[in-house]
Amino acid sequence: MVRYAAAAAVLALSLAGPAFAADGGQLFAMQCKMCHQAASTAMAPSLTGVVGRKIASAADFTYSPALKGKAGTWTAANLDAFLKSPAAFAPGTKMPISVPSDENRAAIIDYLKTLK
Ligand code: HEC
Numbered sequence: 001m002v003r004y005a006a007a008a009a010v011l012a013l014s015l016a017g018p019a020f021a022a023d024g025g026q027l028f029a030m031q032c033k034m035c036h037q038a039a040s041t042a043m044a045p046s047l048t049g050v051v052g053r054k055i056a057s058a059a060d061f062t063y064s065p066a067l068k069g070k071a072g073t074w075t076a077a078n079l080d081a082f083l084k085s086p087a088a089f090a091p092g093t094k095m096p097i098s099v100p101s102d103e104n105r106a107a108i109i110d111y112l113k114t115l116k
Pocket of ligand 1: 062098
């Protein structure tokens with residue numbers, strides 16, 4: 001019941017219009033920044049310049065074999081698939097966070113483009 005109420009509230013907000021449009025920077029601060037800092041840490045690789053970068057290529061981070069084994073670059077489409085379900089994109093990845101909302105993923109990816 002509580003979950004339905006929460007979903008209804010979110011739906012109401014999203015129907016309310018642009019004033020409530022997802023803010024990628026804010027979403028990143030809430031859901032990603034506790035692990036992803038400006039520079040790589042033991043917790044997570046740096047996402048500075050990640051859009052267009054080769055997958056699993058930050059020199060100063062030890063990736064899982066799962067992500068290290070992926071070919072390709074972080075295009076918007078790859079980021080979208082990864083953030084929708086990291087485990088489906090790269091089974092065995094150490095990245096634990098998924099972003100189920102299409103709108104929130106798009107906003108976060110737009111924000112990642114600004115990290116240069
Ligand atoms: C609990 C810590 C944690 C959180 C929170 C987290 N990540 Fe990650 N992320 C990781 C780890 C660890 C990896 C490396 C995964 C691997 O090696 O398999 C990673 C990898 C990534 C990569 C691939 C980077 C590369 O260099 O190839 C992207 C993109 C990414 N995360 C985006 C995000 C976004 C966007 C969020 C927020 C919605 C987020 N992450 C939240 C820990 C986290």
